[in-house]
Amino acid sequence: MYFPPTESTMRGCWVDLGVLPESQRPIPDDVDDRFLSVAYGHAIANVDLLGQMAAGVPGGSAATMEAQLFGSIDRDGEPEPTGLRKMRRYPFVAAKFPRALRRAMRALEPCAQNTARWWRATVFEPEALVGNSAVLALAEARRRFEEILVTHMVLSMACQGLMGRVEALAAKSGLDGVQHELIKSDEGTAEFDLVRDLWSLSADTITVQDFLHRQGFHGPREGLVESTVWRENPQPVADLAAAYRSRRGGEDIDALVLRRRSEHVAAVRRLEQALGPIRSIPARALIRFAAHAPTWRETGRASMLQAIDVARAASRVVGRDLAEASVLDHPAHVMFLTIDEIVRGDRGDWPDLVRQRRSDHATFDQIVLPHVWRGVPEIAAVLAAATGPAPEHQPDVVDGLGVSAGTAEGIVRVVRDLDDADIDEGSILVCRATDPSWASLFALAEAVVTDVGSAMSHAAIVCRELGLPCVAGTRTGTTTLRDGMRVRVDGTTGRVEILHDVSSVDTQPTS
Incomplete structure (x- = not known):
């Protein structure tokens, strides 16, 4: 679903906005020239390259883009372009950006309504996903996902500029x-x-x-x-x-x-x-x-999730059919095949492909990549750091980005998975990152703290709509903060102050 549509639409977005010439629309063979890619099974972004694109828009800058999209970045990469190097595409941007933005604004709501109708007609109607119809639905889900993403990318870039202004x-x-x-x-x-x-x-x-x-x-x-x-x-x-x-x-x-x-x-x-x-x-x-x-x-995020859900429903049917035909050992193993492979239907090497990909997935699942790096990350060191002992010194504060104003005090509840979420009244929700479904928990919390995020991340936008203080991009919130701590969250300054570490108090049994 995600690759290559994310890279192709990202490139198309910058071309449509005038920042890149038409010759740069095709996906390059060299992964170092791509905006988005995969490393050790994890999605990664070329922050330097994205920053150069943002700097090519009048009033834009690499540093602002990095802060708004990714939070705090340890910036030692490509220098901010200046002079003619920065302005050489300005005339093209001036001509193309307004047209692209108007098209995207007009397309957003009709696209969202059409996607919602298609989603309901597909996932709630059993006869819509029978036999080869499920395979066709997979291909259609990817096509619609990419169509939605085209509009979403343009509007997201416009959001970044508006927020910066x-x-x-x-x-x-x-x-x-x-x-x-x-x-x-x-x-x-x-x-x-x-x-x-x-x-x-x-x-x-x-x-x-x-x-x-x-x-x-x-x-x-x-x-x-x-x-x-x-x-x-x-x-x-x-x-x-x-x-x-x-x-x-x-x-x-x-x-x-x-x-x-x-x-x-x-x-x-x-x-x-x-x-x-x-x-x-x-x-x-x-x-x-x-x-x-x-x-x-x-809005674009919701529509993309509906397209993904159609792919989910279709893949359940395809996986079941392949398992019943003894092509796969288990219906869930269909996730290790690409949509193109399923559409082509050449099943001869699928068992070997699936076995190898399952093995790779198990290996990659143990790897934690650093927040930012240059070149090739040292995976062994990352694994050691991820599994090493907790620091002896407990800090008194956790700093991040203040992305939704206000202050709140409460008891920390670290939630690593929405399946395990149990938010008590007065809780401070602490998590690594959020997706749209996490909004269901926000209304039950006093404030939200995330390891990853920025002013344009999902958690920040929803917290501002709900009037909740939010600190994003702490990097260490889920490891430094523990269940039971009482903290004060300042969504304006981006500071989380530990007031009382209840979790460290030893309680003695009474006789």
Whole structure:
């Protein structure tokens, strides 16, 4: 599903925006010249190359792009381009970027609606995936995934530019730290709709089946075709609804919307007071346009997940058929075949291919790559570091990026897998990273802390919509913070302060 569509659409995006010439649209043979690739079974990004693209847009820079998309980067790679090297594509960008953005804006909502209808008509209708229809559905899922990604890439690049301009505006006005309050979706994001639907389910205004027909493509590790989503196992949905129901004495979803709107209005007024009446005119126009950014980012993600879910449903059928034909030892082993191989249907070498790929997967699954590196990572050292003893000194603070303003105190709950999530009232949710299904937990938490992420990551966008403090990109949050610790999260400064380490207190049994 992901390769080569992610690389081809990324290249196509930069060509359509005018940053790259048309001759650079084909995927190069040399992986060092690609934006995205795979190393030791893990998806990786060429940050240097992406930074050079961002710097080719007027007002853009490599450093800003890296901070917004990847969080803090140890920057010792390609230097920021300057002079003619930086500006040589500006005329092409000026001509092509507005057209590409208008096309993407027009395409987003019709594409989302068409994808949702196709998803429902395919995964909830058993006759839609019978025999060769399942193989055709796999190919169609990949085609639609790539089609959605084309629009999503362009809008994501526009989001990066808009957020950069809003951040610069806030900083120049002496309001650094309020920039994230200035960007508020008027429409609500796809993940906010997920939270709203869970709230409605907890109030018994919709049924579980209603919920699954709208949100059933979500679930643990939902971006992986082999995972089990709520459509297939709705028990987690019932558990979440029960958790929401137990907290209905607090702020409801409509009150939250009103509060977030008033906070946004207050932030805009502060900016206008700092700018004065004349400079406030273009600032208001920028903020109105930037309000589209959260919706642009999250709508495309939801549509891509629906395409992945169709591929999931189709692969279940294909795997079962191949196992019944004794081509595969187990239906789940279909995940070790590519869509192209399945469509071609040349089964002769499949058993050997699957055995080798299963072995490679088991090996790669033990490897933890560093956050950033140049050249080839030293895997042995990485493995040793990943399995080594915990540091003797317990730090008092964990620092990251403040990506959703506000402060909150609570008890740490480290969640490594959505399957194992059990959020108590007053919890601070600490996790490595999130995907859209994690939004279902956010409404139960006081704040969110992630190892990986940035101002444009999923966790940051959803937390801003929900009014939750969020610190992203800590790198060590899930290892430094432990269940039971009491912490204070500052989503403005990006600091998590450990107030009391309950987990380290030894309790003696009483007689």
